[in-house]
Amino acid sequence: MQKEHNLSKNQKIIFDLIDKSGGPMKAYSILFNVQKKGIKAPLQVYRALDKLVEIGKIHKIESRNAFIACQNSSCQISKATAFSICESCEDVSEISNTKLSKYLSNFADESGMKYSKYNLEFFGLCKKCKSK
Amino acid sequence: MQKEHNLSKNQKIIFDLIDKSGGPMKAYSILFNVQKKGIKAPLQVYRALDKLVEIGKIHKIESRNAFIACQNSSCQISKATAFSICESCEDVSEISNTKLSKYLSNFADESGMKYSKYNLEFFGLCKKCKSK
DNA sequence: TTATAAATGTTATATTATTACATAGTGTTA
DNA sequence: TAACACTATGTAATAATATAACATTTATAA
Numbered sequence: 147m148q149k150e151h152n153l154s155k156n157q158k159i160i161f162d163l164i165d166k167s168g169g170p171m172k173a174y175s176i177l178f179n180v181q182k183k184g185i186k187a188p189l190q191v192y193r194a195l196d197k198l199v200e201i202g203k204i205h206k207i208e209s210r211n212a213f214i215a216c217q218n219s220s221c222q223i224s225k226a227t228a229f230s231i232c233e234s235c236e237d238v239s240e241i242s243n244t245k246l247s248k249y250l251s252n253f254a255d256e257s258g259m260k261y262s263k264y265n266l267e268f269f270g271l272c273k274k275c276k277s278k
Numbered sequence: 279m280q281k282e283h284n285l286s287k288n289q290k291i292i293f294d295l296i297d298k299s300g301g302p303m304k305a306y307s308i309l310f311n312v313q314k315k316g317i318k319a320p321l322q323v324y325r326a327l328d329k330l331v332e333i334g335k336i337h338k339i340e341s342r343n344a345f346i347a348c349q350n351s352s353c354q355i356s357k358a359t360a361f362s363i364c365e366s367c368e369d370v371s372e373i374s375n376t377k378l379s380k381y382l383s384n385f386a387d388e389s390g391m392k393y394s395k396y397n398l399e400f401f402g403l404c405k406k407c408k409s410k
Numbered sequence: 411t412t413a414t415a416a417a418t419g420t421t422a423t424a425t426t427a428t429t430a431c432a433t434a435g436t437g438t439t440a
Numbered sequence: 441t442a443a444c445a446c447t448a449t450g451t452a453a454t455a456a457t458a459t460a461a462c463a464t465t466t467a468t469a470a
Contacts, residue, residue, distance in 0.1 A: 152467095154416080154417055154418085154466090154467090155417085155418085156417075156418075157417090172456085172457085173456090173457070173458080174456070174457075186419080186420080187419075187420065187421085188457085188458070188459090189418095189419085189420085189421095189458085189459075189460090190418070190419075190420095192457090192458065192459075193417075193418080194417095197416095197417090208340035208341045208399070209340045209397065211426095211456085211457065211458095230387075230389060230391050230393065232391070239389065241387060241389075243387055246385065249381060250398075253378065253400070255362075255373060255375055257362060257371065257373075257404070257405070258404075258405040259362050259364070259400075259402050259403070259404050259405060259408075260402050260403065260408065261362065261400040261401065261402040262401060262402045262403075263400070263401040263402065264398060264399065264400045264401065265341065265398070265399050265401075266382075266396060266397070266398045266399075267340070267396065267397050267398075268385070268391075268393040268395070268396045269393065269394060269395040269396065269397075270391050270392050270393040270394045270395065271391070271392065271394075272389070272390075272391050273389070273390040273391060276391075276392065286435095286436095286447080286448055286449085287448085287449085288448075288449075289448090304425090304426085305425095305426065305427080306425070306426070318450080318451080319450070319451065319452085320426080320427070320428090321427085321428075321429090321449095321450085321451085321452095322449070322450075322451095324426090324427065324428080325448075325449080326448095329447095329448090343425085343426065343427095343457095411470100412469105412470090413468105413469090413470080414467100414468080414469080414470095415466105415467085415468075415469095416465105416466080416467070416468085417464105417465080417466070417467085418463100418464075418465065418466085419462105419463085419464075419465090420461105420462090420463085420464105421460105421461090421462095422459105422460085422461090423458100423459080423460075423461100424457100424458075424459065424460085425456100425457075425458070425459085426455100426456075426457065426458085427454100427455080427456070427457085428453105428454080428455065428456085429452105429453085429454075429455085430451105430452090430453085430454100431450105431451090431452095432449100432450080432451085433448105433449075433450075433451105434447105434448080434449070434450090435446100435447080435448070435449085436445100436446080436447075436448090437444100437445090437446080437447095438443100438444085438445080438446095439442100439443090439444085439445105440441100440442085440443080440444095
């Protein structure tokens with residue numbers, strides 16, 4: 147069973163914004179968009195983002211310093227994330243591919259390290275940009 | 279055949295520093311360390327870093343905003359990078375595993391996107407930190 | 411209900427990275 | 441060599457991203 151997280155006021159405002167945007171959003175763009183709702187300071191945004199990342203409602207796209215709503219309905223795999231990023235239009239989508247996630251979750255090498263998390267970012271041209 | 283890149287003065291200074299450090303280094307820590315060699319401004323550091331990343335001599339650890347010397351003697355796979363990161367001591371090492379890189383380089387899904395690059399970061403506890 | 415944890419509000423500041431513009435060096439080729 | 445293109449450098453200013461420190465309030469659970 148998945149734990150139900152009751153989002154706080156700021157968390158809800160910020161999650162809804164990111165979710166509705168349908169793509170990655172940057173922290174200060176989020177800030178700008180929620181100022182009319184009373185969220186005035188960067189820290190308020192970052193705190194909500196931290197929490198949302200922690201509970202898996204959003205993910206951080208590390209190479210872009212941006213945040214995107216989790217697109218896996220289950221929202222259970224925040225410790226195993228994979229994204230495809232178009233280097234032309236900067237469109238990002240989350241990859242949910244069972245084989246890939248199994249392969250990576252079970253990956254082990256000779257280092258003696260046990261991996262508990264991973265983040266994978268693929269880069270290329272999306273269908274639209276390829277055909278331009 | 280691999281193209282030989284003759285590093286410029288600043289590029290050489292900065293590459294040598296990162297390489298000798300044996301681990302990831304942050305841009306402003308690099309700056310601090312090379313000031314005695316006449317490199318005074320952030321931009322001088324970032325320009326050298328950009329070039330070194332471009333030619334594959336170093337890689338950026340995106341989740342840490344840090345740069346590490348390429349540990350694959352060949353230095354040919356800057357478009358296909360994988361790292362293991364210890365969340366306790368922040369030790370980073372580059373993973374060179376033929377199976378993994380083949381698997382990821384050939385990965386394709388239904389999105390119609392052709393991936394030309396990827397970056398994978400694994401997180402966990404290294405051997406040392408695990409046994410503490 | 412009281413104590414504990416989680417979230418909020420606010421100001422200031424730290425860290426990471428780029429823009430803009432001027433100058434100098436390197437390599438090619440006419 | 442002279443002219444050109446290209447790469448790299450130097451410098452100042454500033455933009456973009458993120459956190460520290462402290463006070464207060466709200467939610468949760470014992």
